[in-house]
Amino acid sequence: MSFFADKIIDWYKENKRDLPWRDTKDPYKIWISEIILQQTRVVQGYDYYCRFMTHFPDVNTLAHASEDEVMKCWQGLGYYSRARNLHTAAKMIAEKGCFPTTYEEVRALKGVGDYTAAAICSFAYDLPYSVVDGNVYRVLSRWMGVEDPIDTGAGKKLFASLADEMMDKSRPALYNQAIMDFGALQCVPSSPSCLFCPLADSCVALQKNLVDKLPRKERKTKVLDRYFSYIYVRAGVYTYIKKRAAGDIWQNLYEFPLIETPGEVGEEAILGLPEFHHLLGGHDIQSFRMVSPEIKHVLSHRVIHAKCYEVVLAEENVTLPGFQRIQIDDFHNFPVSRLISRFFSLLLKPNHKKQNHVIE
Ligand code: SF4
Incomplete structure:
Protein backbone atom coordinates (compact mmCIF):
# COMPACT_ATOMS: atom_id res chain seq x y z
CA MET A 1 0.00 0.00 0.00
CA LEU A 214 -5.45 0.21 20.49
CA PRO A 215 -3.41 -1.90 20.30
CA ARG A 216 -5.40 -4.38 22.36
CA LYS A 217 -3.88 -7.06 24.58
CA GLU A 218 -5.74 -10.09 25.82
CA ARG A 219 -3.60 -11.25 28.71
CA LYS A 220 -2.43 -9.32 31.69
CA THR A 221 1.15 -10.06 32.72
CA LYS A 222 1.28 -11.89 36.04
CA VAL A 223 3.67 -10.23 38.43
CA LEU A 224 5.47 -12.28 41.06
CA ASP A 225 6.68 -10.73 44.32
CA ARG A 226 10.03 -11.95 45.68
CA TYR A 227 11.69 -11.02 48.96
CA PHE A 228 15.48 -10.71 49.08
CA SER A 229 17.66 -9.96 52.08
CA TYR A 230 21.26 -9.33 51.08
CA ILE A 231 23.93 -9.83 53.70
CA TYR A 232 27.07 -7.87 52.92
CA VAL A 233 29.73 -9.58 55.02
CA ARG A 234 32.91 -7.66 55.77
CA ALA A 235 36.01 -9.20 57.30
CA GLY A 236 38.78 -6.62 57.38
CA VAL A 237 39.45 -5.58 53.78
CA TYR A 238 37.51 -8.56 52.39
CA THR A 239 33.95 -9.23 51.38
CA TYR A 240 32.12 -12.25 49.92
CA ILE A 241 30.31 -12.63 46.64
CA LYS A 242 28.75 -15.35 44.51
CA LYS A 243 27.90 -15.70 40.82
CA ARG A 244 24.18 -16.22 40.27
CA ALA A 245 23.34 -19.56 38.75
CA ALA A 246 21.44 -20.36 35.55
CA GLY A 247 17.65 -20.57 35.46
CA ASP A 248 16.84 -17.38 37.35
CA ILE A 249 17.11 -13.62 37.00
CA TRP A 250 20.56 -12.01 36.75
CA GLN A 251 22.27 -15.20 35.64
CA ASN A 252 26.09 -14.97 35.91
CA LEU A 253 26.02 -11.61 37.68
CA TYR A 254 27.67 -11.41 41.09
CA GLU A 255 25.92 -10.60 44.33
CA PHE A 256 26.35 -10.56 48.10
CA PRO A 257 25.15 -13.57 50.08
CA LEU A 258 21.40 -13.71 49.67
CA ILE A 259 18.60 -15.03 51.84
CA GLU A 260 15.34 -15.32 49.93
CA THR A 261 12.17 -15.73 51.96
CA PRO A 262 8.54 -16.36 50.94
CA GLY A 263 7.42 -13.07 52.51
CA GLU A 264 8.74 -9.94 54.12
CA VAL A 265 11.20 -10.48 57.00
CA GLY A 266 12.09 -7.75 59.49
CA GLU A 267 15.52 -6.88 60.86
CA GLU A 268 15.11 -8.84 64.10
CA ALA A 269 13.72 -11.87 62.30
CA ILE A 270 16.73 -12.04 59.94
CA LEU A 271 19.01 -12.59 62.94
CA GLY A 272 16.91 -15.57 63.96
CA LEU A 273 16.88 -17.31 60.57
CA PRO A 274 18.85 -20.58 60.36
CA GLU A 275 20.07 -19.47 56.87
CA PHE A 276 21.69 -16.41 58.47
CA HIS A 277 23.67 -18.51 60.95
CA HIS A 278 24.48 -21.15 58.37
CA LEU A 279 25.90 -18.46 56.08
CA LEU A 280 28.24 -17.10 58.77
CA GLY A 281 29.33 -20.57 59.83
CA GLY A 282 29.59 -19.71 63.53
CA HIS A 283 32.16 -16.91 63.05
CA ASP A 284 31.99 -14.12 65.62
CA ILE A 285 30.01 -11.09 64.57
CA GLN A 286 31.40 -7.72 65.58
CA SER A 287 28.48 -5.64 64.34
CA PHE A 288 25.27 -5.88 62.38
CA ARG A 289 23.25 -3.09 60.82
CA MET A 290 20.59 -2.48 58.27
CA VAL A 291 22.12 -0.66 55.30
CA SER A 292 18.91 -0.08 53.45
CA PRO A 293 15.26 -0.61 54.24
CA GLU A 294 13.19 -2.14 51.47
CA ILE A 295 13.97 -1.12 47.92
CA LYS A 296 11.38 -2.17 45.38
CA HIS A 297 13.10 -3.28 42.20
CA VAL A 298 10.61 -3.74 39.40
CA LEU A 299 11.41 -6.16 36.59
CA SER A 300 9.12 -7.20 33.74
CA HIS A 301 7.43 -10.11 35.54
CA ARG A 302 8.67 -9.69 39.08
CA VAL A 303 8.87 -7.18 41.84
CA ILE A 304 11.91 -7.71 44.04
CA HIS A 305 11.48 -6.41 47.58
CA ALA A 306 15.09 -6.14 48.68
CA LYS A 307 16.85 -5.13 51.87
CA CYS A 308 20.52 -5.05 52.64
CA TYR A 309 22.34 -5.67 55.91
CA GLU A 310 25.98 -5.40 56.82
CA VAL A 311 27.69 -7.91 59.04
CA VAL A 312 31.23 -7.15 60.22
CA LEU A 313 33.10 -10.24 61.35
CA ALA A 314 35.47 -10.10 64.27
CA GLU A 315 38.27 -11.93 62.43
CA GLU A 316 39.75 -11.12 59.02
CA ASN A 317 40.97 -14.50 57.89
CA VAL A 318 37.61 -16.14 57.26
CA THR A 319 36.29 -18.22 54.39
CA LEU A 320 32.58 -18.71 53.81
CA PRO A 321 31.85 -21.97 51.97
CA GLY A 322 30.25 -21.38 48.56
CA PHE A 323 31.38 -17.74 48.35
CA GLN A 324 34.30 -16.03 46.69
CA ARG A 325 36.39 -13.91 49.06
CA ILE A 326 37.49 -10.71 47.35
CA GLN A 327 39.12 -7.46 48.38
CA ILE A 328 36.43 -4.81 48.80
CA ASP A 329 38.49 -2.53 46.53
CA ASP A 330 38.14 -5.09 43.70
CA PHE A 331 34.35 -5.22 43.89
CA HIS A 332 33.90 -2.72 41.05
CA ASN A 333 35.53 -5.20 38.61
CA PHE A 334 32.65 -7.66 38.91
CA PRO A 335 29.44 -7.37 36.89
CA VAL A 336 26.47 -6.90 39.21
CA SER A 337 22.78 -6.01 38.97
CA ARG A 338 21.66 -2.42 39.40
CA LEU A 339 20.23 -3.36 42.78
CA ILE A 340 23.58 -4.63 44.11
CA SER A 341 25.36 -1.63 42.67
CA ARG A 342 22.92 0.62 44.52
CA PHE A 343 23.42 -1.22 47.81
CA PHE A 344 27.18 -1.05 47.38
CA SER A 345 27.05 2.74 46.90
CA LEU A 346 25.00 3.02 50.09
CA LEU A 347 27.58 0.91 51.92
CA LEU A 348 30.36 3.20 50.79
CA LYS A 349 28.64 6.37 51.99
CA PRO A 350 30.80 7.50 54.92
CA ASN A 351 27.91 8.84 57.00
CA HIS A 352 25.48 6.12 56.16
CA LYS A 353 24.80 4.68 59.60
CA LYS A 354 21.18 3.78 59.08
CA GLN A 355 19.70 1.59 61.78
CA ASN A 356 23.02 0.48 63.24
CA HIS A 357 22.64 -2.47 65.53
CA VAL A 358 25.60 -3.96 67.41
CA ILE A 359 25.62 -7.54 68.61
CA GLU A 360 27.49 -8.07 71.82
S1 SF4 B 1 -1.79 7.14 13.08
FE1 SF4 B 1 -1.53 7.44 15.27
S2 SF4 B 1 -0.95 9.57 15.49
FE2 SF4 B 1 -1.76 9.33 13.44
S3 SF4 B 1 -3.90 9.88 13.64
FE3 SF4 B 1 -3.78 7.67 13.88
S4 SF4 B 1 -3.62 7.37 16.07
FE4 SF4 B 1 -3.16 9.52 15.68
Whole structure:
Protein backbone atom coordinates (compact mmCIF):
# COMPACT_ATOMS: atom_id res chain seq x y z
CA MET A 1 0.00 0.00 0.00
CA SER A 2 2.10 2.88 -1.28
CA PHE A 3 -0.12 5.66 0.18
CA PHE A 4 0.72 4.55 3.73
CA ALA A 5 4.41 3.88 2.99
CA ASP A 6 4.83 7.18 1.13
CA LYS A 7 3.28 9.15 3.99
CA ILE A 8 5.43 7.68 6.71
CA ILE A 9 8.60 7.81 4.62
CA ASP A 10 7.96 11.51 3.90
CA TRP A 11 7.33 12.05 7.60
CA TYR A 12 10.55 10.17 8.43
CA LYS A 13 12.67 12.29 6.11
CA GLU A 14 11.52 15.36 8.04
CA ASN A 15 11.60 13.93 11.55
CA LYS A 16 14.11 11.08 11.73
CA ARG A 17 16.36 10.76 14.74
CA ASP A 18 20.05 11.11 14.18
CA LEU A 19 21.40 7.91 15.73
CA PRO A 20 24.90 6.41 15.37
CA TRP A 21 23.61 3.03 14.14
CA ARG A 22 21.37 4.58 11.48
CA ASP A 23 23.77 5.66 8.79
CA THR A 24 25.64 2.42 8.53
CA LYS A 25 25.29 -0.81 6.61
CA ASP A 26 27.62 -2.66 9.00
CA PRO A 27 25.59 -5.66 10.21
CA TYR A 28 27.66 -5.91 13.42
CA LYS A 29 26.79 -2.36 14.48
CA ILE A 30 23.14 -2.84 13.51
CA TRP A 31 22.97 -6.15 15.39
CA ILE A 32 24.43 -4.64 18.58
CA SER A 33 22.08 -1.65 18.43
CA GLU A 34 19.03 -3.82 17.82
CA ILE A 35 19.82 -6.15 20.72
CA ILE A 36 20.41 -3.20 23.06
CA LEU A 37 17.16 -1.57 21.94
CA GLN A 38 15.06 -4.75 22.31
CA GLN A 39 13.94 -3.88 25.84
CA THR A 40 15.46 -0.45 26.25
CA ARG A 41 14.47 3.07 25.27
CA VAL A 42 16.74 4.90 22.81
CA VAL A 43 17.77 7.55 25.37
CA GLN A 44 19.08 4.89 27.72
CA GLY A 45 20.44 2.59 25.00
CA TYR A 46 22.45 5.33 23.28
CA ASP A 47 25.22 5.53 25.90
CA TYR A 48 25.37 1.76 26.24
CA TYR A 49 25.74 1.39 22.49
CA CYS A 50 28.61 3.89 22.39
CA ARG A 51 30.30 2.20 25.35
CA PHE A 52 29.83 -1.27 23.87
CA MET A 53 31.27 -0.20 20.51
CA THR A 54 34.28 1.35 22.25
CA HIS A 55 35.00 -1.85 24.16
CA PHE A 56 34.08 -4.27 21.39
CA PRO A 57 34.47 -2.45 18.04
CA ASP A 58 34.10 -5.61 15.97
CA VAL A 59 32.76 -9.11 16.24
CA ASN A 60 36.18 -10.71 16.82
CA THR A 61 36.93 -8.48 19.80
CA LEU A 62 33.56 -9.39 21.28
CA ALA A 63 34.07 -13.09 20.60
CA HIS A 64 37.44 -13.12 22.37
CA ALA A 65 36.35 -11.10 25.43
CA SER A 66 35.61 -12.86 28.71
CA GLU A 67 32.00 -13.21 29.78
CA ASP A 68 32.67 -11.03 32.83
CA GLU A 69 33.96 -8.22 30.56
CA VAL A 70 30.83 -8.40 28.41
CA MET A 71 28.51 -8.49 31.43
CA LYS A 72 30.36 -5.59 33.05
CA CYS A 73 29.80 -3.49 29.93
CA TRP A 74 26.10 -4.43 30.01
CA GLN A 75 25.73 -3.74 33.73
CA GLY A 76 22.62 -1.73 34.54
CA LEU A 77 20.91 -2.34 31.21
CA GLY A 78 18.88 -5.32 32.44
CA TYR A 79 17.68 -8.41 30.56
CA TYR A 80 21.15 -9.87 30.89
CA SER A 81 20.44 -12.92 28.74
CA ARG A 82 20.79 -10.50 25.82
CA ALA A 83 24.46 -9.96 26.66
CA ARG A 84 25.13 -13.66 27.15
CA ASN A 85 23.45 -14.47 23.85
CA LEU A 86 25.38 -11.72 22.03
CA HIS A 87 28.60 -13.19 23.33
CA THR A 88 27.67 -16.74 22.26
CA ALA A 89 26.56 -15.54 18.83
CA ALA A 90 29.75 -13.49 18.38
CA LYS A 91 31.76 -16.66 18.93
CA MET A 92 29.65 -18.45 16.30
CA ILE A 93 30.23 -15.62 13.80
CA ALA A 94 33.97 -15.40 14.54
CA GLU A 95 34.29 -19.13 13.98
CA LYS A 96 32.46 -18.87 10.67
CA GLY A 97 34.65 -15.97 9.61
CA CYS A 98 32.01 -13.48 8.49
CA PHE A 99 28.63 -12.07 9.51
CA PRO A 100 25.74 -14.13 8.07
CA THR A 101 24.06 -12.61 5.04
CA THR A 102 20.75 -14.44 4.67
CA TYR A 103 17.61 -14.10 6.82
CA GLU A 104 17.75 -17.77 7.83
CA GLU A 105 21.38 -17.57 8.94
CA VAL A 106 20.85 -14.32 10.84
CA ARG A 107 17.70 -15.72 12.49
CA ALA A 108 19.71 -18.77 13.62
CA LEU A 109 22.04 -16.62 15.76
CA LYS A 110 21.47 -17.00 19.48
CA GLY A 111 19.15 -14.29 20.81
CA VAL A 112 17.92 -13.21 17.37
CA GLY A 113 14.18 -13.50 16.82
CA ASP A 114 11.99 -12.65 13.83
CA TYR A 115 12.02 -8.93 14.58
CA THR A 116 15.80 -8.60 15.00
CA ALA A 117 16.53 -10.76 11.96
CA ALA A 118 14.20 -8.60 9.84
CA ALA A 119 15.80 -5.42 11.18
CA ILE A 120 19.37 -6.59 10.49
CA CYS A 121 18.56 -7.97 7.03
CA SER A 122 16.61 -4.93 5.91
CA PHE A 123 18.94 -2.28 7.39
CA ALA A 124 22.22 -3.95 6.41
CA TYR A 125 21.34 -5.77 3.20
CA ASP A 126 18.08 -4.10 2.05
CA LEU A 127 16.30 -7.46 2.10
CA PRO A 128 12.49 -7.13 2.04
CA TYR A 129 11.64 -8.37 5.56
CA SER A 130 9.17 -6.27 7.53
CA VAL A 131 9.84 -5.54 11.18
CA VAL A 132 7.07 -6.02 13.72
CA ASP A 133 7.82 -4.47 17.10
CA GLY A 134 5.72 -2.58 19.64
CA ASN A 135 5.81 0.56 17.49
CA VAL A 136 4.62 -1.28 14.41
CA TYR A 137 1.78 -3.00 16.31
CA ARG A 138 0.63 0.39 17.55
CA VAL A 139 0.78 2.22 14.22
CA LEU A 140 -0.88 -0.55 12.20
CA SER A 141 -3.56 -1.41 14.75
CA ARG A 142 -4.57 2.25 15.03
CA TRP A 143 -4.31 3.34 11.43
CA MET A 144 -6.14 0.24 10.18
CA GLY A 145 -8.46 0.00 13.21
CA VAL A 146 -7.51 -3.63 13.93
CA GLU A 147 -8.93 -4.71 17.27
CA ASP A 148 -7.48 -8.23 17.33
CA PRO A 149 -5.22 -8.68 20.37
CA ILE A 150 -1.51 -8.48 19.60
CA ASP A 151 -0.45 -11.03 22.24
CA THR A 152 -2.11 -14.16 20.86
CA GLY A 153 -0.72 -16.53 18.25
CA ALA A 154 -3.46 -15.58 15.79
CA GLY A 155 -3.00 -11.87 16.46
CA LYS A 156 0.75 -12.06 15.93
CA LYS A 157 0.23 -13.90 12.64
CA LEU A 158 -2.30 -11.34 11.48
CA PHE A 159 -0.04 -8.38 12.26
CA ALA A 160 2.96 -10.09 10.65
CA SER A 161 1.01 -10.44 7.44
CA LEU A 162 -0.37 -6.87 7.61
CA ALA A 163 3.15 -5.55 8.19
CA ASP A 164 4.35 -7.49 5.19
CA GLU A 165 1.48 -6.21 3.05
CA MET A 166 2.06 -2.57 4.01
CA MET A 167 5.80 -2.63 3.44
CA ASP A 168 7.40 -0.77 0.56
CA LYS A 169 9.52 -3.64 -0.74
CA SER A 170 11.53 -1.39 -3.02
CA ARG A 171 12.88 0.49 0.03
CA PRO A 172 12.95 -1.99 2.95
CA ALA A 173 15.56 -0.21 5.10
CA LEU A 174 13.95 3.19 4.72
CA TYR A 175 10.41 1.88 5.24
CA ASN A 176 11.24 -0.15 8.36
CA GLN A 177 13.14 2.71 9.96
CA ALA A 178 10.30 5.07 9.06
CA ILE A 179 7.50 3.01 10.62
CA MET A 180 9.55 2.39 13.78
CA ASP A 181 10.34 6.07 14.26
CA PHE A 182 6.76 7.02 13.40
CA GLY A 183 5.56 4.78 16.24
CA ALA A 184 8.26 6.00 18.63
CA LEU A 185 7.80 9.72 18.00
CA GLN A 186 4.44 10.41 16.35
CA CYS A 187 1.96 7.62 17.11
CA VAL A 188 3.10 7.30 20.72
CA PRO A 189 1.35 5.09 23.31
CA SER A 190 -0.54 7.83 25.13
CA SER A 191 -1.94 11.08 23.78
CA PRO A 192 -0.42 11.03 20.28
CA SER A 193 -0.68 14.36 18.50
CA CYS A 194 -3.21 13.18 15.95
CA LEU A 195 -3.97 16.78 14.97
CA PHE A 196 -0.54 17.05 13.37
CA CYS A 197 -0.40 13.53 11.96
CA PRO A 198 -0.01 13.06 8.19
CA LEU A 199 -2.22 9.95 8.44
CA ALA A 200 -5.03 11.62 10.39
CA ASP A 201 -7.48 11.78 7.45
CA SER A 202 -7.24 8.05 6.86
CA CYS A 203 -6.75 6.79 10.43
CA VAL A 204 -9.56 4.42 11.46
CA ALA A 205 -8.80 4.60 15.20
CA LEU A 206 -9.05 8.39 15.10
CA GLN A 207 -12.34 8.30 13.24
CA LYS A 208 -13.82 5.65 15.56
CA ASN A 209 -12.41 7.17 18.76
CA LEU A 210 -10.29 4.09 19.45
CA VAL A 211 -6.85 5.69 19.67
CA ASP A 212 -6.39 5.06 23.41
CA LYS A 213 -7.85 1.53 23.13
CA LEU A 214 -5.45 0.21 20.49
CA PRO A 215 -3.41 -1.90 20.30
CA ARG A 216 -5.40 -4.38 22.36
CA LYS A 217 -3.88 -7.06 24.58
CA GLU A 218 -5.74 -10.09 25.82
CA ARG A 219 -3.60 -11.25 28.71
CA LYS A 220 -2.43 -9.32 31.69
CA THR A 221 1.15 -10.06 32.72
CA LYS A 222 1.28 -11.89 36.04
CA VAL A 223 3.67 -10.23 38.43
CA LEU A 224 5.47 -12.28 41.06
CA ASP A 225 6.68 -10.73 44.32
CA ARG A 226 10.03 -11.95 45.68
CA TYR A 227 11.69 -11.02 48.96
CA PHE A 228 15.48 -10.71 49.08
CA SER A 229 17.66 -9.96 52.08
CA TYR A 230 21.26 -9.33 51.08
CA ILE A 231 23.93 -9.83 53.70
CA TYR A 232 27.07 -7.87 52.92
CA VAL A 233 29.73 -9.58 55.02
CA ARG A 234 32.91 -7.66 55.77
CA ALA A 235 36.01 -9.20 57.30
CA GLY A 236 38.78 -6.62 57.38
CA VAL A 237 39.45 -5.58 53.78
CA TYR A 238 37.51 -8.56 52.39
CA THR A 239 33.95 -9.23 51.38
CA TYR A 240 32.12 -12.25 49.92
CA ILE A 241 30.31 -12.63 46.64
CA LYS A 242 28.75 -15.35 44.51
CA LYS A 243 27.90 -15.70 40.82
CA ARG A 244 24.18 -16.22 40.27
CA ALA A 245 23.34 -19.56 38.75
CA ALA A 246 21.44 -20.36 35.55
CA GLY A 247 17.65 -20.57 35.46
CA ASP A 248 16.84 -17.38 37.35
CA ILE A 249 17.11 -13.62 37.00
CA TRP A 250 20.56 -12.01 36.75
CA GLN A 251 22.27 -15.20 35.64
CA ASN A 252 26.09 -14.97 35.91
CA LEU A 253 26.02 -11.61 37.68
CA TYR A 254 27.67 -11.41 41.09
CA GLU A 255 25.92 -10.60 44.33
CA PHE A 256 26.35 -10.56 48.10
CA PRO A 257 25.15 -13.57 50.08
CA LEU A 258 21.40 -13.71 49.67
CA ILE A 259 18.60 -15.03 51.84
CA GLU A 260 15.34 -15.32 49.93
CA THR A 261 12.17 -15.73 51.96
CA PRO A 262 8.54 -16.36 50.94
CA GLY A 263 7.42 -13.07 52.51
CA GLU A 264 8.74 -9.94 54.12
CA VAL A 265 11.20 -10.48 57.00
CA GLY A 266 12.09 -7.75 59.49
CA GLU A 267 15.52 -6.88 60.86
CA GLU A 268 15.11 -8.84 64.10
CA ALA A 269 13.72 -11.87 62.30
CA ILE A 270 16.73 -12.04 59.94
CA LEU A 271 19.01 -12.59 62.94
CA GLY A 272 16.91 -15.57 63.96
CA LEU A 273 16.88 -17.31 60.57
CA PRO A 274 18.85 -20.58 60.36
CA GLU A 275 20.07 -19.47 56.87
CA PHE A 276 21.69 -16.41 58.47
CA HIS A 277 23.67 -18.51 60.95
CA HIS A 278 24.48 -21.15 58.37
CA LEU A 279 25.90 -18.46 56.08
CA LEU A 280 28.24 -17.10 58.77
CA GLY A 281 29.33 -20.57 59.83
CA GLY A 282 29.59 -19.71 63.53
CA HIS A 283 32.16 -16.91 63.05
CA ASP A 284 31.99 -14.12 65.62
CA ILE A 285 30.01 -11.09 64.57
CA GLN A 286 31.40 -7.72 65.58
CA SER A 287 28.48 -5.64 64.34
CA PHE A 288 25.27 -5.88 62.38
CA ARG A 289 23.25 -3.09 60.82
CA MET A 290 20.59 -2.48 58.27
CA VAL A 291 22.12 -0.66 55.30
CA SER A 292 18.91 -0.08 53.45
CA PRO A 293 15.26 -0.61 54.24
CA GLU A 294 13.19 -2.14 51.47
CA ILE A 295 13.97 -1.12 47.92
CA LYS A 296 11.38 -2.17 45.38
CA HIS A 297 13.10 -3.28 42.20
CA VAL A 298 10.61 -3.74 39.40
CA LEU A 299 11.41 -6.16 36.59
CA SER A 300 9.12 -7.20 33.74
CA HIS A 301 7.43 -10.11 35.54
CA ARG A 302 8.67 -9.69 39.08
CA VAL A 303 8.87 -7.18 41.84
CA ILE A 304 11.91 -7.71 44.04
CA HIS A 305 11.48 -6.41 47.58
CA ALA A 306 15.09 -6.14 48.68
CA LYS A 307 16.85 -5.13 51.87
CA CYS A 308 20.52 -5.05 52.64
CA TYR A 309 22.34 -5.67 55.91
CA GLU A 310 25.98 -5.40 56.82
CA VAL A 311 27.69 -7.91 59.04
CA VAL A 312 31.23 -7.15 60.22
CA LEU A 313 33.10 -10.24 61.35
CA ALA A 314 35.47 -10.10 64.27
CA GLU A 315 38.27 -11.93 62.43
CA GLU A 316 39.75 -11.12 59.02
CA ASN A 317 40.97 -14.50 57.89
CA VAL A 318 37.61 -16.14 57.26
CA THR A 319 36.29 -18.22 54.39
CA LEU A 320 32.58 -18.71 53.81
CA PRO A 321 31.85 -21.97 51.97
CA GLY A 322 30.25 -21.38 48.56
CA PHE A 323 31.38 -17.74 48.35
CA GLN A 324 34.30 -16.03 46.69
CA ARG A 325 36.39 -13.91 49.06
CA ILE A 326 37.49 -10.71 47.35
CA GLN A 327 39.12 -7.46 48.38
CA ILE A 328 36.43 -4.81 48.80
CA ASP A 329 38.49 -2.53 46.53
CA ASP A 330 38.14 -5.09 43.70
CA PHE A 331 34.35 -5.22 43.89
CA HIS A 332 33.90 -2.72 41.05
CA ASN A 333 35.53 -5.20 38.61
CA PHE A 334 32.65 -7.66 38.91
CA PRO A 335 29.44 -7.37 36.89
CA VAL A 336 26.47 -6.90 39.21
CA SER A 337 22.78 -6.01 38.97
CA ARG A 338 21.66 -2.42 39.40
CA LEU A 339 20.23 -3.36 42.78
CA ILE A 340 23.58 -4.63 44.11
CA SER A 341 25.36 -1.63 42.67
CA ARG A 342 22.92 0.62 44.52
CA PHE A 343 23.42 -1.22 47.81
CA PHE A 344 27.18 -1.05 47.38
CA SER A 345 27.05 2.74 46.90
CA LEU A 346 25.00 3.02 50.09
CA LEU A 347 27.58 0.91 51.92
CA LEU A 348 30.36 3.20 50.79
CA LYS A 349 28.64 6.37 51.99
CA PRO A 350 30.80 7.50 54.92
CA ASN A 351 27.91 8.84 57.00
CA HIS A 352 25.48 6.12 56.16
CA LYS A 353 24.80 4.68 59.60
CA LYS A 354 21.18 3.78 59.08
CA GLN A 355 19.70 1.59 61.78
CA ASN A 356 23.02 0.48 63.24
CA HIS A 357 22.64 -2.47 65.53
CA VAL A 358 25.60 -3.96 67.41
CA ILE A 359 25.62 -7.54 68.61
CA GLU A 360 27.49 -8.07 71.82
S1 SF4 B 1 -3.90 9.88 13.64
FE1 SF4 B 1 -3.16 9.52 15.68
S2 SF4 B 1 -3.62 7.37 16.07
FE2 SF4 B 1 -3.78 7.67 13.88
S3 SF4 B 1 -1.79 7.14 13.08
FE3 SF4 B 1 -1.76 9.33 13.44
S4 SF4 B 1 -0.95 9.57 15.49
FE4 SF4 B 1 -1.53 7.44 15.27
